[in-house]
Amino acid sequence: MAVALTAAACTGNGGGDSDDDSDGAQAYPREETLYTSGAQWGPPSTWNPLMLGQLATGTVGLVYEPLFLYDPLKGQYRPWLAESGEWTGEDVYEITLREGVEWSDGEAFTAEDVVFTTELGQMETVHYHDVWEWLDSVEAVDEHTVRFTFSDPRYQEWGRWIYRTSILPHHLWEGRSEEEVTSGANENPVGTGPYVYEDHDQDRMIWAKRDGWWAEEALGLEVQPNYVIDLVNSSNETALNQVMQGDLDLSNNFLPNIAEKGGDEVHTYYSGPPYMLSANTSWLVMNTTKQPMDDAQFRKAMAHAIDVDQIVNGVYSQLVQKASPTGLLPMWEQYIDNSLVEQMGFGYDPERAKELLAGAGYEDTNDDGFVESPEGDPIELTLIVPSGWTDWMEAARVISEGAQAAGINVTTEFPEQSALIERRNSGDYEIVINNERQMSNSPWTYYEYMFQLPIKDSQDTVNFGRYENEEAWELVEELNRVSVDDTETMRAITSQLQEIHFEEMPLIPLWYNGLWSQANESTWTNWPSAQGDSHYIPTTWNGYFQLGSILMLTELEPASE
Numbered sequence: 247m248a249v250a251l252t253a254a255a256c257t258g259n260g261g262g263d264s265d266d267d268s269d270g271a272q273a274y275p276r277e278e279t280l281y282t283s284g285a286q287w288g289p290p291s292t293w294n295p296l297m298l299g300q301l302a303t304g305t306v307g308l309v310y311e312p313l314f315l316y317d318p319l320k321g322q323y324r325p326w327l328a329e330s331g332e333w334t335g336e337d338v339y340e341i342t343l344r345e346g347v348e349w350s351d352g353e354a355f356t357a358e359d360v361v362f363t364t365e366l367g368q369m370e371t372v373h374y375h376d377v378w379e380w381l382d383s384v385e386a387v388d389e390h391t392v393r394f395t396f397s398d399p400r401y402q403e404w405g406r407w408i409y410r411t412s413i414l415p416h417h418l419w420e421g422r423s424e425e426e427v428t429s430g431a432n433e434n435p436v437g438t439g440p441y442v443y444e445d446h447d448q449d450r451m452i453w454a455k456r457d458g459w460w461a462e463e464a465l466g467l468e469v470q471p472n473y474v475i476d477l478v479n480s481s482n483e484t485a486l487n488q489v490m491q492g493d494l495d496l497s498n499n500f501l502p503n504i505a506e507k508g509g510d511e512v513h514t515y516y517s518g519p520p521y522m523l524s525a526n527t528s529w530l531v532m533n534t535t536k537q538p539m540d541d542a543q544f545r546k547a548m549a550h551a552i553d554v555d556q557i558v559n560g561v562y563s564q565l566v567q568k569a570s571p572t573g574l575l576p577m578w579e580q581y582i583d584n585s586l587v588e589q590m591g592f593g594y595d596p597e598r599a600k601e602l603l604a605g606a607g608y609e610d611t612n613d614d615g616f617v618e619s620p621e622g623d624p625i626e627l628t629l630i631v632p633s634g635w636t637d638w639m640e641a642a643r644v645i646s647e648g649a650q651a652a653g654i655n656v657t658t659e660f661p662e663q664s665a666l667i668e669r670r671n672s673g674d675y676e677i678v679i680n681n682e683r684q685m686s687n688s689p690w691t692y693y694e695y696m697f698q699l700p701i702k703d704s705q706d707t708v709n710f711g712r713y714e715n716e717e718a719w720e721l722v723e724e725l726n727r728v729s730v731d732d733t734e735t736m737r738a739i740t741s742q743l744q745e746i747h748f749e750e751m752p753l754i755p756l757w758y759n760g761l762w763s764q765a766n767e768s769t770w771t772n773w774p775s776a777q778g779d780s781h782y783i784p785t786t787w788n789g790y791f792q793l794g795s796i797l798m799l800t801e802l803e804p805a806s807e
Contacts, residue, residue, distance in 0.1 A: 274452075277804055280471035280770060283485060284498025284762065285787045286478045290446040294432040295412040296366075298373055298788065302451045303476040307791020309350075309437035309453075310412035313341060313360070317794050318577050318685040319523075319781055323405075324794070327355070327413055327438060329390075333729075337382075337399050341408075343390040347460040349415050351436045355460075357386035362416035364394070371428040377407060398727075402690035405730040409687070409792045413438070440469040440799075451476045469799040471770070476786060482636070492768035498785045500637055500762045503563055513765040515784055516776050519564035522760030523783070526684040527573045527692070528638075530629075530645065530754040532677050534713045538619055539627075539676065543606035545751040549592045550599035551652035552645050554756050561640040566760045572744050573755030578689045580733065583741040590748035599652040608653075616655040627656045629677040630670075632663040638679055641756070671704045673712055680710055681759045685783075685793060688730060693722045693743050696752060713752035718743060761785055772803040 282303070290302035295310040313328040325331070331341040347355035364384045367374045380398040387393050396404075415436055422430065434443050438460065441453035453474040461467040479485070479499055486501045488494035490511050504512060505521055514521040530552065532539035539545060554568050571591035572582050603609075607620030618624055629646060631638040642658045649656035656677065661669070669675045683695045697718040698708040705712065725739045763784040765773045774784040783795040 274473045274475065276769060277806055278472035280474045280496070280799070280802070281477060281488075281494050282474065282496045282498070282786045283477040283479060283488075283494055284496075284785070286451065286476055289448040289478060290451045292431045293435040293443065294428075294430055295414065295435075296372060296428055301788065302446065303786050303788070304441065304451060304453050304474060304791075305435060306412050306788065307439065307796050308441040308474065309435050309439045309443070310414065311437065311439050312409050312411055312792050313343075313413065314409045315792055315794050315796070316409040316687050318687070318783070319794075321577070321687075323409065323687075326409075328408070331408065333401075337396045339394045339396070339399075339404065340387070341392045341394075343392065344460060344464055345390055346464065347438055348458060349417075349436050349438055350442050350456055350458075351415075351418075353415065353417055355413075355415075355438055356389045357392045358389075359413055359416045360384075360392045361386050362420065363411065363414045366414070366419075366427060369424045369427060371424060374407060374411060377403075400726040401729050402688045402726045405687045406691065410789070440796075441474060444473065449478045467797070467800045469796075470802045470804070471799060474799075486764075489764050489766050492766045495766055495770050496773075496784070496786070497764045498762050498787055500760070501764055502636065504764050505563060505565065511766060513767055513773050513775070515761070515763055515774060520567045520758075520760065521565050522762060524567055524576050524758035525761035525785075525787075526681045526759050527569050527575060528641075528679055528681045528756045528759045529573065530677065530756055531680045531711045532753070533673060533675055534711050534752060535673060536676060537623075538608070538625060539711075541606060542750045543602055544608065545754070546592065547599040547602040547606075547608075547652065548649060548654065549751055549754045550595045550602065551648045551654060552754065552756065553594045553648050555594065556648075557641045557644050558757055561637055561644065562757070562760075567758045569755040569757050571755060572747065573753075574689055574692060574740075575685065575758060577685060578692070581689050581737055581740045583737075583744050586741065586744050586748065590745070592748075592751075594648070596648070596652045599654075603653060610653060615653065616650070617653045625655055627654070627676045628659050629656055629679070630659045630661055630666055630675055631679050632666050633660040634663075642679065670710050671706055673705070678710065679756070680753075682707060682710075684789060689736070689740055690722065690725050693718075693725065693740070696747070697722050697743070711752055713750070715746065715750065715752070718746045718750075721746075761787075767805060769805050770802045771805050772801055774798055774801075 285303040292301050293305045294301055295306045311327055315324040315326050328341045329344045334340050349355055361384050366372050367377050380396055380400050382395045382397040384394050418436055440459040442456045444452040444454040455469060455472045482501055485497045485499055489497050515523050532545055534540050558566055558568050570582055571587050574582050603617050608617040611618050629642050631642045639660055646656045646658050670678050683691055695708045699719040701712050721739055721743055728735045772780055774780045774782045780801040782797045783790050783793050784798055785795050
């Protein structure tokens with residue numbers, strides 16, 4: 247899909263006049279406009295910040311903002327709508343809000359908005375409903391002070407909530423039904439952020455810079471583009487051409503062989519391999535409720551049968567990094583127990599895979615090249631990844647070939663993404679690749695994904711392998727109750743969890759999925775870089791503006807200057 251650099255005529259308050267094209271469309275001034283792509287997979291249809299995974303790119307971050315930002319590269323919180331926050335007791339957390347913050351409609355931002363947003367979680371369909379399992383009350387002490395009292399403080403989870411949750415305007419959302427709150431489109435959103443709704447079409451979302459963003463006066467920050475136009479994802483080749491030609495300033499989609507094809511015209515975070523930051527871990531997830539995946543020895547054999555180096559070097563051309571056997575992201579390196587990795591870790595070793603299979607009673611009894619179960623039953627397994635995800639499809643083929651070489655009959659299947667999600671969540675599958683958990687404030691989020699109990703009929707977000715281990719889940723809950731500053735205790739608990747992981751292998755870490763980010767510097771420069779002064783997260787993916795990518799927009803510089 248080729249994308250023209252024009253948009254429907256509309257009015258806005260973003261600064262700069264636009265010139266009319268001869269065809270009647272209105273073009274936004276190129277030197278004032280940032281073109282992005284990579285997060286939106288369909289026409290913009292909702293601006294509801296509670297509809298995670300569906301909202302128009304920029305709804306959270308450009309319009310709605312959190313109390314804090316979290317910098318995953320430095321491991322630091324940055325006060326945002328909140329001026330400060332502290333635990334005043336074991337079960338009481340108080341936040342002091344910034345004064346002078348206004349919603350884009352001119353109404354004052356107050357403690358009432360924070361209380362209202364928090365209490366929306368009492369609705370069962372709000373995604374942070376579970377916070378009320380351990381939060382007892384929230385109250386406005388005064389216009390700029392909010393007190394949270396907990397019945398069971400979960401410090402790690404709370405440390406995530408304060409930067410992940412968008413604060414909503416009480417004066418506009420009060421009185422909405424639960425259906426409106428959780429599934430309403432919320433047209434013309436009103437937020438505290440630096441941009442407002444300008445227009446949208448089937449192939450784009452257009453945001454305009456607004457006057458009076460609080461951070462200009464409070465923090466001396468100013469977003470540089472007067473317009474942000476996010477384009478719906480097109481084909482990889484189209485996006486690559488757009489970046490190289492300067493029609494697209496930032497692509498956050500996977501572009502195969504970008505290092506080879508992009509040349510000097512394309513900017514990446516690292517100038518050499520792996521070129522991209524590590525965003526999340528890609529795992530091989532086996533359905534532990536089905537034989538033989540219910541056998542830890544079989545799962546360990548699979549771990550030794552996968553040539554991850556071939557995936558990293560061949561499929562990705564070194565755009566990604568091989569994962570630690572623990573699967574913990576590089577940002578959590580301090581929590582990796584290297585002695586355990588040395589003693590119990592795994593790597594590509596087909597002979598070791600065969601030894602593990604033989605030791606557990608898996609033998610090729612009919613000489614077809616594949617082992618049968620200890621009971622003599624044939625083993626025929628299918629690995630599924632979404633159709634069209636070309637990198638994962640090729641990785642799946644590498645995994646299948648490695649498994650078959652070790653004597654495990656694994657074939658591949660590529661269903662449509664919606665069908666795969668339904669099968670994965672319901673447990674109607676055998677093996678799948680997954681990477682649901684991204685950078686965060688704590689490795690707790692990683693282990694919650696791996697071990698969460700109880701298992702539900704539909705596993706919508708975690709533990710897709712349906713692995714049940716009460717001891718591991720108790721450790722995860724113990725970790726959740728540790729202060730985010732107590733790294734020593736956190737390391738002790740994560741070490742125990744890593745030992746269980748190596749003993750049981752409920753999932754197999756493969757590679758660190760890249761934070762795909764390719765930029766052209768012909769219109770905008772000073773993109774985040776490992777070599778430059780700006781290290782912020784270079785993406786528009788949902789959930790990442792709160793991780794500091796909003797600051798990327800304050801550091802961009804026009805190329806003409």
